[in-house]
Amino acid sequence: MKTSITKDKAVHTVFGIVPSRRLGQSLGISPIPKKTCNYSCIYCQLGRTQKFTKNRSLFFPITRIIQELKEYLSSISEAQYDIITIVGDGEPTLYEGLGELINQIKSIQKKPVAVISNGSLMANKQVRQDLSLADVVLLNFDSWDEESFKKINRPLKLINFKKRYEGYLKFREEFSGILYLEVMLVKGINDKEEQVSKIAKLIEKIHPNVVFVNVPVRPPAESWVKIPDQENIDKAREILNARRMDYLPAGDFSSLEKNPIEAIIDIIGRHPMREEDIETFLHGRIINNPDRIKELKEQIISELRAISKVKEISYGSTRFFRLV
Ligand code: SF4
Numbered sequence: 001m002k003t004s005i006t007k008d009k010a011v012h013t014v015f016g017i018v019p020s021r022r023l024g025q026s027l028g029i030s031p032i033p034k035k036t037c038n039y040s041c042i043y044c045q046l047g048r049t050q051k052f053t054k055n056r057s058l059f060f061p062i063t064r065i066i067q068e069l070k071e072y073l074s075s076i077s078e079a080q081y082d083i084i085t086i087v088g089d090g091e092p093t094l095y096e097g098l099g100e101l102i103n104q105i106k107s108i109q110k111k112p113v114a115v116i117s118n119g120s121l122m123a124n125k126q127v128r129q130d131l132s133l134a135d136v137v138l139l140n141f142d143s144w145d146e147e148s149f150k151k152i153n154r155p156l157k158l159i160n161f162k163k164r165y166e167g168y169l170k171f172r173e174e175f176s177g178i179l180y181l182e183v184m185l186v187k188g189i190n191d192k193e194e195q196v197s198k199i200a201k202l203i204e205k206i207h208p209n210v211v212f213v214n215v216p217v218r219p220p221a222e223s224w225v226k227i228p229d230q231e232n233i234d235k236a237r238e239i240l241n242a243r244r245m246d247y248l249p250a251g252d253f254s255s256l257e258k259n260p261i262e263a264i265i266d267i268i269g270r271h272p273m274r275e276e277d278i279e280t281f282l283h284g285r286i287i288n289n290p291d292r293i294k295e296l297k298e299q300i301i302s303e304l305r306a307i308s309k310v311k312e313i314s315y316g317s318t319r320f321f322r323l324v
Pocket residue numbers: 037038039040041043044045046049089090091118
């Protein structure tokens with residue numbers, strides 16, 4: 001097993017609880033360093049990929065991740081989360097200890113384990129075996145051939161559309177858990193009826209439990225990426241017999257950090273937050289004191305604006321804060 005351990009103890013591998021549009025209240029685990037991926041999707045909310053890698057590595061020791069998880073679990077009640085989700089600041093199947101990590105998470109708590117993956121390594125038997133240990137697997141499926149795959153997901157050269165697709169088909173045969181597929185629609189790129197129909201034809205053979213149609217609601221890596229017209233989203237949903245995700249719920253963002261500003265920085269390192277998300281987050285911490293929440297929100301926003309690594313991004317009619 002190749003080891004490439006990240007030494008930075010300040011990096012948290014456990015985060016949340018984040019309201020997931022697909023999975024409920026999700027306690028997140030990120031076993032890979034920030035923005036480490038084998039794709040550089042045009043719509044990625046983390047920006048362009050900074051660390052391209054084709055190798056699976058043990059970026060953090062499993063013992064460290066499990067220790068952080070135990071500490072987190074001891075600070076919350078079981079009712080506060082629905083699922084533990086292994087999701088990266090990049091691609092989680094690049095973590096070589098994925099199978100063992102899933103086993104250990106299951107041995108210390110009872111809630112289901114999900115993995116959200118871009119599906120890039122589905123041709124690899126070991127990756128499929130690792131993913132088979134999860135209860136829920138969510139894979140991305142935005143394209144219909146090699147050309148559209150390269151245009152949308154911009155994978156490393158060695159990742160081949162056909163082999164990846166064959167890996168999806170094998171995985172469905174091997175995996176008895178819940179399989180979700182997510183199609184991210186981008187205006188003018190993959191939202192035309194004939195394009196969506198080609199995607200649907202391929203997806204049909206995989207037999208996922210549910211297909212989700214998503215749109216880039218958060219600021220994307222490329223500024224020219226746009227949300228499709230509602231008519232096209234509705235049509236795509238009909239063709240794919242899919243559930244729609246083109247909204248952002250108000251949610252209960254939380255973090256291990258005690259100080260609210262540190263907690264928000266912790267969250268926006270992984271997940272862009274809107275102003276109203278900050279307010280919702282404060283509601284979760286300060287009970288019934290609207291004046292104090294308003295005051296603290298303004299103070300936090302002005303502190304965020306003073307931090308050079310925090311970027312304020314206007315996207316559509318909404319402003320987001322993201323750590324770069
Ligand atoms: S969207 Fe996911 S798969 Fe695509 S570049 Fe970002 S982290 Fe990687």
